[in-house]
Amino acid sequence: MEEKTWYTIKNVAQLDSPALVFYADRIAENIKRLKQSIKDISRLRPHVKTHKSAAVTSLMINAGITKFKCATIAEAEMLGMCKAPDVLLAYQLTGPKIDRFIKLIRSYPETQFSCLFDNEISTAEYSAAAIAAGLELSVFADLNVGMNRTGILPGEACLALYKKASDTPGLIVKGFHAYDGHIHDASYDVRKEKWLPIWNILSQISKQVITSGMPQPVIIAGGTPTFPFYAGEESVECSPGTFILWDKGYQDAFTEQSYLTAAVVITRVISLTQDNLVSLDLGHKSIAAENELRRRVFFLNAPDAVFVSQSEEHLVLDLGTKHGFSIGDVLYGLPIHICPTVALYNNASIAYNQEIKDEWEITSRTRKITI
Template structure:
């Protein structure tokens, strides 16, 4: 199938650009003590994870949900899975215990409740589940306070049947959006100081801490270069999005939404068939890839099924023509789609299922 025959709206991956991104990351970690544990949440797509792992320098896969872990285990993508998130709520810990029978599993904990529920499920299943103590390093979301509170939780975990303490993690998510390299470096270091000082306290107490996980796409070569960080959880780097296209990062856009112009109701506007149900809008509207007649076009707003675009009045674009939109946040965008179209040049060479979208395997409901 030719690229221009893909039904719109559709998510299209440029395989060559993606492979270059994968190689940049693999090369970086090949030359470091730290390794990569690519974050599956960015794409939820086994075919992409296979290519990330095949490039080497990876310790396994990072995921955000039990559902993602189930798919990674079912597809036998790697030997060890890190759920870099707390899991609580009906069925989650028990489903994690099933995953832990298929692959080595590590789960983030940041409270007694998260530890206890996981221990209950592990004991009920007769298996062991690894844990990382999730330390709050500045992002106001999850994570236990650094220092004594984190060490106390680690100690409890180390003494809990069914649980194996493996180390600590801390996600400096609040740093990713800082475009200035110097400021980003400074704040990432400050966050990692919080994590690493806690790790030192854990080790002083004789607590096991072989994994220290942190980082993301925008800090992969900052956090990844800090002594003591053993692995980085970057995800977006593999396809990239508009938001993270910083000059200091070696990654390029490997991803676009193909859309068809549906209407040109006035000379200075058109509407295309990709809206809020085809892409996430939390980081704003998408950019438009330059095309003849679309050079100065900008997206005005998204509605459910439409992207309304401001055009130069002399644009010759007509209904039926194809455009490419560059969304600012790929994770929740890919989450809306069932497949990615993987292209080489103008040929669709594979159609990849976004196998881990949703929260529960539908056959199991």
């Protein structure tokens, strides 16, 4: 049974607040558990958007993970800096991003970069840029399997686009990318029921590509909620991301996945405005605020807190008249959504055995590193 006080930091007094803390031993354990969840770790392609850290990326590379997925040029450059062998920038590029992608490929030759397409305009732009640079670009067709934000719907038009791209100079079409982030039901059975038709579509389109005489496509699919299902299919690369730090939202929703929460935000009591009200230095700038107020953070050492209000620099809680907290006391907050919370910090303080001993840069929270 997990210790209730795993999060307590012995030397917390040295941390200014608000602060982001990563627990290194728990991150290492999550990497271990991810590897144990699949028979062949070469099928793992973790998304780095959760941690955005070169230090965390290096931990995964050292653990034998060679393929990664990202969403921004900065994240892709971070992976190149870490000499990650294989990187999918899971985004369709346009405008200056195409030129930046070309520069990325030239700057980090030890990394095989690829990106997405879902239309002929983009493939034509990619082709022109590749030919002008004297390169060949590796690309994946982006499938719309229910998110309805990007991607081409599976069907004849999709296959026609795939074939045309395969015949386009300057492009190497590797396969298909499918993200089913709309499937996030807490029920394992409901998630699997919604996932199965998508898997059938992916299996069918793969067979159609092979039947038409083209090479077998690589399928990159899913995120954390559907990872258990794709992990059981030998012909797909899986892209979980949140596993590395976990959060309160996924801990509550996806109980079949036994990862450890490995990041907290540290905040302090700065004002006691009424007998029952406590004001903290944890505003919108310090915790992901896209959810409703009560679904932004869970306080491990104040689990019954009632959320009253939040502004840019403050969070007000109702803790009851007998809460026992004083000015300067520390609260340990477990983010509901860790990915955008990490992006609010330049650095994470690193705890080893419940003591802060290091600091890691959140390398790719910026939109640009050098490229």
